[in-house]
Amino acid sequence: MSTQSLHIIVLAAGKGTRMRSTKPKVLHPLAGRSMLERVLDEAESLDPASLHVVIGYGAEHIRQHCPRPDVSWVEQGEQRGTGHAVACAVTNIQAQTDDRVLVLYGDVPLLDVDVLSSLLDSARSADLGVLTTRLDDPSGYGRIIRDREQRMIAIREERDASADEKNITEINTGMLVASLDALRTWLPKLQPHNAQGELYLTDIVQMAAEEGKSIATHLAPDPLRVAGVNDRWALAQMERAWQLRQAQALAMSGTTIVDPARIDIRGDVICGMDCQIDINVVFEGQVRMGDNVVIEPNCILRDVTLGNGVRVRAFSHLEGATLGEGVEVGPYARLRPGAELAEHSKIGNFVEVKASRIGAGSKVNHLSYIGDTVMGADCNIGAGTITCNYDGTNKHQTVIGNQVFVGSSSQLVAPVHLGDEVTVGAGSTITQDVPSGHLAVARSRQVMKSGWQRPRKKSKAE
Ligand code: UD1
C-alpha cells in the first residue's frame, strides 16, 4: 500500500447562467443549506490533505458565505472550462507527485461521502477513476463512451455527441480521481476543439485511454446523490425528491406524517415514538422531539426541543425554545429564543414569549408578551398582560413567584418582582415590587354618575 494522500478540488467558478440569478449558483440552498456548504461538508469528511475551491463569478460573495479555515480559495479569472479550472487549482497543490486528486463540483448538493469512498476504492490502483451514473433521461450530460471490451475510452459532451452516442444512458457525474502526476501531464495538453470552445476536463479520459493508462469507473447506484443542478427547476425537483426521502425516513422510524408532500425538513429532526406531524410543517436547524408529540398544521419549528406529549397547535412559530413534558402552545403562539416552558405549562393564542422561563403548570393563555421573565409554577397570567422589559435603552427582568394571578390587561414594568401568591388586579400598571401574598391594584377608580344624559344626534335642520 502506498502512503499517497488525497487532495480535493471543488469547482465552483461558473456563474450558472441557467439559474437566471445574480447570486452565484453554488450559494443557492437545498434543504436550507447552500449547495457549496453541503459539498464542502462531505469533502471535509474525507479528511483531505488539502481542499481547494475554484471560484470566479461572485468570488467575494462565496468566500464570505463559507468562512472555512481549511479551504484554500483559487480564483479562476476567466471561466475557460472545467479543465482550465482544475489546472488553476493543480498549480496550487504542494504535494508528493504520487498523491491523488479528487475533483468535485460545487453544484452537486446531495453528494454523499459514501459514494466518494466507493469511487476512491474502485480507483485505488488505477491512473484515473470516473464516477458515473445511469439516467433515464441523460440529456445535457457528458456520455460515457466504452469500447467492445466495455473499457471506458472517452466522455462525449451532449453538444459534441453523435445521435448514437446520445442514446447512451451512462453519464459522467463530473467527479473523478487521478494521480497528481498524471493530471500535470494531461492538463497542459487540453485543446478547446469542441462546440463550446472550452478546455474540457473530460478530454483527459481519451488521453489516458490512448496512453494505455488504466481507467476505473464507479457507477453511483443513486443518481440523486450525484446529480448536478443547472437551473432552478432542477433544484426544485431535487428539493422535493430529498424532502420525500426525509419524510420516508421519519415515517419508517415511527412518526405519523399526515402528508409526505407537505413537510419540509431543513436541518435535522429526531422524533421519539408515535409523534404526529400534520401538514405544512417546516423544521429548521436541530429539532428534537420526545414521544407522543403532536404538531398541528402550518407550524415552523427552528432549533427546538420538545418533551414527551407536547402539543403544538396550528400556526405556531417556535425558535430556540425548550418545552417540557405535556406543554401545550398555540394556536398562533410565538416562542422566541430562550423560551423555556416547564412541564405542563401552557402558552395560548397570540402570545409571544422571549428569553423567559415559564414554571411548571403556569398558563399564559391569550394575547400576551412575556420577555426576560422568570416565572414560577402554577401562575395564571390574564389576557393581554405585557412585561414592559425595554426602557428604550436597556432590557430589564421581571421575576414572578409561584401561584401568582395577574388580572387581564396588566403591565408589569421591569425591573419588577412579584412574590409568591401575589394577585394583581386587572388593568394594573405595576411599577413597584409586590411582596408575597399581597394584592396589588394600580388603576384609576371607577366613577359612576346617575341620571346621565347620553348625547343625542343633531337633526339635519338644526
Ligand atoms: C460537466 C461535464 C459533463 C458532466 C456534467 C455533470 C465537462 C466538460 N462536462 O458539464 O461531462 O456530465 O458536468 O454535471 O466537464 N466550472 C468552473 N470553471 C469553468 C467551468 C466550469 O469552475 O471554467 C465549474 C462550474 O461552476 C460547475 C462545474 O465546473 O460547478 C461544472 O460546470 P458546468 O458548466 O455545469 O458543466 P456541464 O456543462 O454541466
Ligand code: MG
Ligand atoms: Mg453543470
